[in-house]
Amino acid sequence: MKGTELCAPAADLEEIDRIIDRYRDEKGSLIQVLLTIQAEHHWLPREVLSRVAERLSVPLTRVLHLATFATAFSRIPRGRPEVHVCTGTACHVRGAPRVLSTIEELTGIQPGETDLDLRYSLETVNCLGCCALGPVVEIDGKIHGKVSIAKTEDVLKSCE
Amino acid sequence: MNDLTMRIDGKEVGAAEGMTVLTAARGAGIEIPTLCHHDSLEPYGGCRLCLVEVTERGWSRHVVACVYPAKDGLEVRTRTERIDRIRKGILELLLARAPNSPILRELGEEYGADPDRFEGEGSFCIHCGLCVRYCAEVKKAHAVGFVDRGVRREIAFIPEIATRVCESCKECFPLCPTSYLQAAWVLVKSLATPA
Known part of the structure; x- marks a missing residue:
């Protein structure tokens, strides 16, 4: 695990326990707990999953199944901000591939990857529901529409 | 105990409430092939090999026997040309994953499945669970x-x-x-x- 310690801070189990306690007695709390941890820590380390399983009395196999099933969860450290490039049909024909390759060049990472300093995570998505604005780039929940190659760098910088 | 009466392959079969078509059929000595079924486990419906044709109120459709509940007056056919064709397709897909499994080879031979129809995926797991x-x-x-x-x-x-x-x-x-x-x-x- 040495590699991950290098760049991602170890998970604070007390903080994790606080999140678990928030949902503890609710039915179907597992997915809510994992979503909250994902939102606050940006990834789900193995020891956190073990802790969740233990505290919620849910088998670790089920926690792992869920954590690997949904793309909302990440088992590897995620950067801030998370950059989502829409490659849906409308964005694709409006030039998403060129925007994507510009972002790849600027950040040095491929879709699905995170850079070593945890400064960016890059992900392609299929549709953000605002095709008229294409090509669309979403950075930490903020939508940037009509992104041209020239504008790409500014869009990335605006979120640092 | 036997409060439901069904016809499976033309044979009258008694079943109890809560039983599945598969357990009722097996209880009457009618064999339906399965891969993911186990008597001490909850019904799963993973392999789809126990597919049968049921007729209810004049409507017929294909369901998997291991999860379909036994019902009064249900008419079940466990082997038709169409069922054989579907099972052959399922077996060919499974054989692409696990070409050397003895039980798959045996069933494949019975249903005339071609083990090389689909490109091998080499995972060897058929997800029967x-x-x-x-x-x-x-x-x-x-x-x-x-x-x-x-x-x-x-x-x-x-x-x-x-x-x-x-x-x-x-x-x-x-x-x-x-x-x-x-x-x-x-x-x-x-x-x-x-x-």
């Missing part, structure tokens, strides 16, 4: 589970639990219709406890 469900439902150990989804779905042992309980149990090994489970275990064992 027998090991996962047996470990969870009978042994309550939860040492092995499914991870990921779709084409990347696979079984995974939890090393912390597996190294503690599996060595003395291994009850799921004979359940596996392929030999993938044993291979996965040998792998996790050698990774968890290097010699």
Whole structure:
């Protein structure tokens, strides 16, 4: 695990326990707990999953199944901000591939990857529901529409 | 006990409330092929091989016998040309994953399945879930589970639990219709406890 310690801070189990306690007695709390941890820590380390399983009395196999099933969860450290490039049909024909390759060049990472300093995570998505604005780039929940190659760098910088 | 009456392949079969078509048929000595069914586990409906044709109020459709509840007046056919064709297709897909499994080869021969119809995927696991469900439902150990989804779905042992309980149990090994489970275990064992 040495590699991950290098760049991602170890998970604070007390903080994790606080999140678990928030949902503890609710039915179907597992997915809510994992979503909250994902939102606050940006990834789900193995020891956190073990802790969740233990505290919620849910088998670790089920926690792992869920954590690997949904793309909302990440088992590897995620950067801030998370950059989502829409490659849906409308964005694709409006030039998403060129925007994507510009972002790849600027950040040095491929879709699905995170850079070593945890400064960016890059992900392609299929549709953000605002095709008229294409090509669309979403950075930490903020939508940037009509992104041209020239504008790409500014869009990335605006979120640092 | 037998408060429901069905016709399976023209034979009158009694069944109790809560039984499935598969258990009713097997109780009457009618064989339906299955891969993911186990008497001490909850119905799963994973392999789809127990597919049968049911006719209810004049409407017929194809359902999987292992999860379809027995109903009064149900008419069931366990082998038709169409059923054989569907089972052949299922077997061909499964054979692409586990070409050397004896039970798959045997069934494949019976249904005339061509083992080379689809390109081999070489994963050797057919996702029947027998090991996962047996470990969870009978042994309550939860040492092995499914991870990921779709084409990347696979079984995974939890090393912390597996190294503690599996060595003395291994009850799921004979359940596996392929030999993938044993291979996965040998792998996790050698990774968890290097010699």
